[in-house]
Amino acid sequence: MKPAKDWHAAPLPADEAKRLRQLRSLALLDTPQEEVFDRVTRVAAELLQAPIALVSLVDEHRQWFKSRVGLDVCETARDVSFCAHAVHSESLLLVEDAHADARFAGNPLVTGAPHIRFYAGVPLRSSGGLVLGTLCAIDTRPRKLTPAKQAALCDLAATVEREIVQREAARETLEVQEVERRKLRVSESRFHTIFQRTPTGKAIVGLDGRFVEVNPKLCEITGYSADELMHMTFQEITVGADLPADLELVAELLDGRRTTYSFEKRYRRRDGGTVWIDLSVALIHDDEGKPMHFVSTMQDISGRKHSEEVLRGYRQELERRVLERTRELTSSRTALQTITDNLPVLIAHVDADLRYRFNNQVYRDVFGVEPSSLHGTTVRETIGAAAFEHCLPYFARVLAGERVAHEGIVYEGAPNRMWNATYVPEFQRGEVAGFYIMSQDITETKQRENQMRSEVMLDALTGLPNRRALAEQLALSIDAARDAEVPFALFFMDLDGFKNVNDQHGHDAGDALLRQVAARLKKTTRADDLVCRLAGDEFVLLARGITSTSACSRIAQDICRAIARPFEVGQSEARLGTSVGIAMCAGGTQTSAEAILAEADRAMYEAKRKGRNGFRFASLLAEVAPAINNLVDRGSATRH
Structure with missing residues (x-):
């Protein structure tokens, strides 16, 4: 045998x-x-x-x-x-x-x-x-x-x-x-997963304003228990002065004029105090497009507001003292000059014709001119035509008798600095004879604010923009597509084989690999394209000005080729692929960020089902997507 x-x-x-x-x-x-x-x-x-x-x-x-x-x-x-x-x-x-x-x-x-x-x-x-x-x-x-x-x-x-x-x-x-039949258990599960594990207040709010679900952080912010809040409306705990603006934004959501909104307002706490919150609201629709409820996120910003109030109080106190001393020492120019010259603020007195009557020595440091030579010259000559045109509406208001604050000024003599200014009218016999200018350099403050905002919008691991940054830019792109008919394409990417590498080499190697992926995606895409990391091994590319499926295909192919090249993992190599889902938004299209992101996500899963390390077009292109995807399949077969 x-x-x-x-x-x-x-x-x-x-x-x-x-x-x-x-x-x-x-x-x-x-x-x-x-x-x-x-x-x-x-x-x-x-x-x-x-x-x-x-x-x-x-x-x-x-x-x-x-x-x-x-x-x-x-x-x-x-x-x-x-x-x-x-x-x-x-x-x-x-x-x-x-x-x-x-x-x-x-x-x-x-x-x-x-x-x-x-x-x-x-x-x-x-x-x-x-x-x-x-x-x-x-x-x-x-x-x-x-x-x-x-x-x-x-x-x-x-x-x-x-x-x-x-x-x-x-x-x-x-x-x-x-x-649905086990609503209580689902509610507890949803409460635990969506609400309890977040450091910010969250709530599901009915269309009538009544709280449907709240998380412990919101209870901590407001001082109310969950049971108490769910027998109340957001209108009841909103400070009355802030309510009209909030309701106007809600109306714009329901009318479809906006998809989300953010708003700083105050809640009345159970103990009678107030708390400042940064509120973000989105309207959720059912499958037929009918509004169902609001999803709200609240962050306690009382500390920041308190700091702003202290700074504002300090500035107002400084302005009050400067004005008080200026008025007291009007008859003594020498004394006035001595005091104002030693304050780190631009101080000037301007008449109704916008000509200088007084300037302190800080003008010499900023504009490089002797303060005494400015007397009788126009404000426009000193600060420059562009800054003057920017400030002119505020000058008109102060000359009408209004005390005005103005921020974000760039003077011609200090192009790399940013200033704020307070304009206080000067009354003589009941008429406005001119006004006082107090202008402070706020460059470092703005830089710190911008840095803080940048850190919030970046993914800590890869340095790419994060989900929050994507949401902001995607909303702007949708508005541009709808209003200015500027098209764009969204590429949803999920790495193929990343879990195996992560399990085999460890999370540190996995993190290093994600950073390499981020670098390749940035190198592969255009300089003005937005490459974001959502979470895990999911990335999103927002490419503006894309008008054809062939351009999308070329971009997707470049991405797949870039990710398919071997990666260094310690002393060895690892190979990955990426499945790409593509959703296009043409000029004039009516859609939402959630809808187009979901369509790109579904197309990505379709790409995985079709063999991975490839791409598929989303059903937003329902009338042409099957034909396009068939061409993609045939192209893939030819390449293989």
């Missing part, structure tokens, strides 16, 4: 536990045969003229046949299964002669019944990209399979895959219904 040849059982996939959970959740194993699957196996057997065709589901220790043609048994052991090898394939596992393949030559299914010589199996994936089994054709004689028939078998597999995905969706629908 001829000795048996060696054969190899397929290794377990990296996501085996997750794959098995997904398979068993679909309730397909050990169920009766169904026509929807049998129809496919019959067509596959006829199309390929193969004696055996199967829909095989790979369980923990077996492969079980949901549909079979030409085979009496309903399952075999997994360790002798060809389909267990196909689970690792990206598209099609083709064995033209099992006797010539070291993996299968000694396999009992080759040496014994059903005497497999030829095998062609296409992986069947869930909506999340997990391989659950295969559609396969088997023959007892070696043979080849033309590219056309390979493509046809893949198309039939897509039909089975679509049925599985539909059942997955149906299962998810049942789960949602179960969630």
